Amino acid sequence: MAVQSLYRKWRSQTFAELVGQEHVVQTLRNAIAEDRVGHAYLFTGPRGVGKTTMARLLAKAVNCLHPDPAARPCGVCEMCTAIAEGRAVDVIEMDAASHTSVEDAREIIERVQFRPSVARMKVYIIDETHMLSTAAFNALLKTLEEPPDHALFILATTEVHKVPATILSRCQRFTFVRHSVTSMAAHLRRIAAAEGIALADGAPEAIARAATGSMRDALGILEQLASFVEGPITLHHVQSLLGMTAAAEVDALIAALLAADLTAALRAVNAVANQGADLRQFARDLVERLRAVMLLKATGDRALLDLGDDEVAQLAQWAQQAEMAALVQWVKLFSNLDYQLRTTPYGHLPLEVAVVEALLAPAPATQPVAPRPQPARPLPSAPVMAPRPQPVVPAEPARSIYMSFVTAGMLHPQPVVPTEPARPPVAEQPTPAAEPVEPAAPAPADPPPPPPAAWAAAQHARPPADPAAARAAAADLSLLEQLEATWEDFKRDVRPRSPTVQALLNSARPYDVEGNTIVLLVSSAFHKERLEEPKNRAIIEEVLRRRLGKAYAVRCTIEEKSVEPTDLRGKIREARKDELVRAALNIFDAHIVDIEPLEPE
Numbered sequence: 099m100a101v102q103s104l105y106r107k108w109r110s111q112t113f114a115e116l117v118g119q120e121h122v123v124q125t126l127r128n129a130i131a132e133d134r135v136g137h138a139y140l141f142t143g144p145r146g147v148g149k150t151t152m153a154r155l156l157a158k159a160v161n162c163l164h165p166d167p168a169a170r171p172c173g174v175c176e177m178c179t180a181i182a183e184g185r186a187v188d189v190i191e192m193d194a195a196s197h198t199s200v201e202d203a204r205e206i207i208e209r210v211q212f213r214p215s216v217a218r219m220k221v222y223i224i225d226e227t228h229m230l231s232t233a234a235f236n237a238l239l240k241t242l243e244e245p246p247d248h249a250l251f252i253l254a255t256t257e258v259h260k261v262p263a264t265i266l267s268r269c270q271r272f273t274f275v276r277h278s279v280t281s282m283a284a285h286l287r288r289i290a291a292a293e294g295i296a297l298a299d300g301a302p303e304a305i306a307r308a309a310t311g312s313m314r315d316a317l318g319i320l321e322q323l324a325s326f327v328e329g330p331i332t333l334h335h336v337q338s339l340l341g342m343t344a345a346a347e348v349d350a351l352i353a354a355l356l357a358a359d360l361t362a363a364l365r366a367v368n369a370v371a372n373q374g375a376d377l378r379q380f381a382r383d384l385v386e387r388l389r390a391v392m393l394l395k396a397t398g399d400r401a402l403l404d405l406g407d408d409e410v411a412q413l414a415q416w417a418q419q420a421e422m423a424a425l426v427q428w429v430k431l432f433s434n435l436d437y438q439l440r441t442t443p444y445g446h447l448p449l450e451v452a453v454v455e456a457l458l459a460p461a462p463a464t465q466p467v468a469p470r471p472q473p474a475r476p477l478p479s480a481p482v483m484a485p486r487p488q489p490v491v492p493a494e495p496a497r498s499i500y501m502s503f504v505t506a507g508m509l510h511p512q513p514v515v516p517t518e519p520a521r522p523p524v525a526e527q528p529t530p531a532a533e534p535v536e537p538a539a540p541a542p543a544d545p546p547p548p549p550p551a552a553w554a555a556a557q558h559a560r561p562p563a564d565p566a567a568a569r570a571a572a573a574d575l576s577l578l579e580q581l582e583a584t585w586e587d588f589k590r591d592v593r594p595r596s597p598t599v600q601a602l603l604n605s606a607r608p609y610d611v612e613g614n615t616i617v618l619l620v621s622s623a624f625h626k627e628r629l630e631e632p633k634n635r636a637i638i639e640e641v642l643r644r645r646l647g648k649a650y651a652v653r654c655t656i657e658e659k660s661v662e663p664t665d666l667r668g669k670i671r672e673a674r675k676d677e678l679v680r681a682a683l684n685i686f687d688a689h690i691v692d693i694e695p696l697e698p699e
């Protein structure tokens with residue numbers, strides 16, 4: 099096998115044996131059968147896709163001795179075998195890349211005027227045509243302008259843009275496409291079977307993928323593997339020969355990303371690193387795979403992927419599972435790693451960081467901002483009465499959150515210290531509009547600690563609202579939200595005491611909290627009347643007291659307040675409905691103290 103390469107040995111001898119390029123085959127077969135073969139063809143396309151093989155088939159076809167034109171080339175007649183073995187004097191193969199001497203190429207081309215000695219047609223196969231010298235191109239051009247009847251030129255090139263337009267315009271042009279992984283894998287299996295080489299599952303596809311569409315490369319890889327592997331060639335053999343990373347680790351990482359399983363994701367990265375695999379190659383394989391999932395999700399078109407059926411099934415499942423925005427984010431994230439992995443002194447750290455980032459910074463479009471879980475501090479049983487023990491100054495809250503809703507309280511919290519002497523409300527502090535007061539400006543009695551400089555300007559931009567009122571409103575609304583969230587449980591607690599009251603409550607919902615009074619919105623005057631009957635109200639208040647740890651009065655209303663909140667309380671109430679605001683309140687353990695308009699008045 100070492101003597102004759104697999105590619106040469108298995109070069110197609112007839113059109114029927116040829117793999118791929120069906121569009122070219124069909125056109126040429128028709129031309130031969132109908133005896134209307136032209137004088138000049140140009141085959142373009144990437145290397146290793148069969149341009150030269152096709153040229154030889156065409157050379158044989160025009161000279162084949164088979165009586166039926168439709169059966170040419172037969173592959174067995176004297177002419178066919180002579181051409182296949184490279185001993186047909188009338189078929190001249192030149193590699194323009196090696197015939198750079200002006201005289202050589204020009205002289206050879208000019209000899210076309212002599213009639214063929216044996217064959218019907220004198221065939222010139224010029225590989226890498228774009229490499230011809232100017233003199234050779236001129237000689238070729240002159241010939242193509244008035245080609246002798248017995249001449250056939252087949253030009254092949256990988257770089258068609260370097261071929262002069264004057265030549266192009268005189269040729270019939272065919273574009274060769276890369277072989278698909280599927281068709282290459284099938285061809286590899288056929289050849290391996292005939293050669294007695296055992297190929298394990300997945301190996302032909304891996305070889306095909308590595309060969310990126312070139313059959314010549316694929317057969318070269320197969321040949322190398324066969325020469326050093328004893329027994330069946332496995333996927334692992336292919337990967338270790340080519341320095342490919344384990345597809346299994348790539349798949350494990352993608353599965354972990356989709357499951358948002360950080361541990362499994364990091365384990366996959368470390369498994370690759372421990373194997374001593376090429377991390378950049380791993381990142382590239384990962385991006386290629388994620389890209390395939392993204393394409394599949396975007397288009398649903400399996401033809402775009404050029405993968406085996408079993409692989410497509412896996413990708414389709416992932417595509418279904420994945421959020422498009424997350425896929426886009428991951429592709430961007432991991433495709434940016436190549437440079438870092440090349441230059442970092444920290445091994446696979448960039449890959450780990452990217453994995454953590456992929457899972458901890460979800461793509462904005464898909465994942466709503468989820469409120470962070472409450473800090474370990476237990477919720478006070480009666481939020482309304484419990485002032486925040488330690489209002490937290492956000493060290494540096496996200497700018498966008500600060501801008502979207504506001505809050506003197508967050509900017510300038512006032513720690514509630516029981517021993518602190520009564521402090522005048524902030525609004526009464528001297529704040530000349532024209533001249534912003536220094537944060538350290540003397541205040542009566544005990545001055546509050548200066549706010550961080552970054553917030554000082556904002557603080558003085560406009561007098562904050564009454565902080566006490568705001569804090570009370572915040573406490574009320576926080577209790578209201580608690581009631582809303584647990585309303586079903588509340589009604590369940592009422593039931594053992596009075597199924598009737600529970601039934602009435604089915605037409606009611608918590609509507610407001612006014613200090614020590616809880617307001618329920620009910621659907622009719624009838625409900626209001628019944629619920630406010632002393633014995634019914636006592637039941638409700640008793641259950642509330644048990645659940646909230648404090649006595650509250652209850653009243654009912656059948657009127658909703660105006661939709662447009664004008665007072666601070668109404669504005670805060672509206673603002674708290676925004677999930678981003680609620681998330682920020684949770685994250686910073688803050689409460690709203692003021693609402694500022696977005697535009698300066």
Ligand SMILES: [Zn+2]
Nearest residue numbers: 162172175178
């Ligand atoms: Zn023949």
